[in-house]
Amino acid sequence: MTSMDDFWAVIPAGGSGTRLWPLSRRSSPKFLHDLTGSGQSLLRATWERLAPLAEERVIVVTGQHHAEAVRAQLPMLHRDAVVTEPSPRDSMPAIGLAAAILERRDPGAILGSFAADHVITEVEAFHGAVREAVVLARRGEVVTIGVEPTHPATGFGYIRVGEPLGVEDAPSGRRVREFVEKPDAATATKYVESGEFRWNAGMFVVGATTLLELLAQTHPELTATLRIIASDPRRISDLWPTLPKVAIDHAVAEPAAAAGRVAVVPARFGWNDIGDFASLATILAEQDGAPPLRVIAGEQDVVAIDSTGLVAADSGRAVAVVGLDDIVVIDTADALLVTTKERSQDVKRVVEELQRRGLSDLT
């Protein structure tokens, strides 16, 4: 097994998770919560998963309002290891800034970007995939990890996998033919049946300098600005607001794939991005011995009669559910949500309505 001394884990910890309201709030986004009842927050679980590979070499990029909570959950991080964004600018500026910081520290640094709010099971398989990805990244590839689909999901993008790369120490590595957007159900079924596609889990492993060079091809000004901030962190407050909001997929991954510069390590492990309560309920239902109505986060009494779905309760009150299938009940100290798995996507409309009513403090 080769050394991972050049590998740095970057954890972008952003997004308010409005479809997980009222568990997730702008002031307390989902990565700070233990949504799955694992005993630790999604952020902490992400760190625990990466520490065996990256050891001390972990950087979290987060909003300035969440920096304190991030440091509290990850007290082992050096102060400089929590990079704060003055305002959300999507994934490219966040990951790009980390790359610019790492490039200055170690021109050969390999950066792996892993969202703070994903759930991964079968960690050994994940580690194996990352190790192979680092090998490929050292060769100048932009490397993504392609998760083997377990069902024709319509909520994820897909990666179309090409020919094997034949690289020693990275035997799974293949060329990426293309990234494709979230498909409809029929297309998703075709993708999964073809065996050619993997889920795009949004994980990228790439040399810090390689990433910035590729970014410079499509966004030279953004790249230059990120390097200025890395060299003089005091400039962030005046320069950050000038940056465009852009995702790493559009800025780097898709153009690089079109140019034949992206590799994928296909891998088989449990993965979910917990986009909404439906996906959370699915994760929980897959756990061993899960009762039909799954209860999380609660110390209190829950009475379920002829019901299935999900109850998340941290208000301390008793909760009773009678005669409802695939119900979602989220019971917090200041807000209650009642919906169904099927309608979980529409929870963001509640957040919008609360903001419209001037009740942003609840969102």
Added chain:
Amino acid sequence: MTSMDDFWAVIPAGGSGTRLWPLSRRSSPKFLHDLTGSGQSLLRATWERLAPLAEERVIVVTGQHHAEAVRAQLPMLHRDAVVTEPSPRDSMPAIGLAAAILERRDPGAILGSFAADHVITEVEAFHGAVREAVVLARRGEVVTIGVEPTHPATGFGYIRVGEPLGVEDAPSGRRVREFVEKPDAATATKYVESGEFRWNAGMFVVGATTLLELLAQTHPELTATLRIIASDPRRISDLWPTLPKVAIDHAVAEPAAAAGRVAVVPARFGWNDIGDFASLATILAEQDGAPPLRVIAGEQDVVAIDSTGLVAADSGRAVAVVGLDDIVVIDTADALLVTTKERSQDVKRVVEELQRRGLSDLT
């Protein structure tokens, strides 16, 4: 219009209303609550409805744990006008004790018994029916008020109406052929289509002495004991526990009907006993301008998206409901219920389960 000086209104205020948990509790039963958003509790609304007929002549019979709350809601009542039962013994001992007390005070007293937790609209029609019932009761009849059915309800008993009595000042009065139990749906439809049947709203108007004489025919010991307690109220604590639990329907109304001693005043007014959240939701949906998702009891913010049903919220928290039809959400400070109109009857199973778990303080 004849004088009503001999008319006494008796309000039995009992029952824990477990199918309306968690709004209704053993410690705070439904009659103490403003379930319909009228601005006053069901008990207070009952008093307001009866006061124009009975003036100062109102007696409330209630459990000893509720006497203080009853007095607080009805501060105009004389202390003696709140009669407390040491323990629940169903309706006959409660109403019979009121009859025995009234008989001593005024041998010609006419007693009208009206539950504390019913909702009545069209109060003028109700008053007219009671006035006719009093006229008939003075002639020695046991009189009930038969509510004209608006639909083939299966949750109420019915009264089969016979020939007109031809009494001046009570032109609606008819003989009761029989009381019938709650019917199934097909039978209820036949009843309503026949025009022969009225809903049994459990209202009885009868001379106090007449009631006790009829009771003595079926329950001589009970009658004697009630008269002893009325003559020496201090005896209630030792005698009350010896009384049988029996309903006035079985002890008096049905045997008297079989003997041709019961009259009915058919009447047309809005009436409901709010047995469960389905009937509460129905009442609320019938109110003018009711939105699809009806909200009661709440000062707080409720966001409803594509939903119908009932939200009762007095916890002060924001409540959001997304994509649920005929939903029932009852949000109180220490307990939350989520169910459907269709399953409202099963709410009593929640109360049983909480008691089984030793959580009686929540019930």
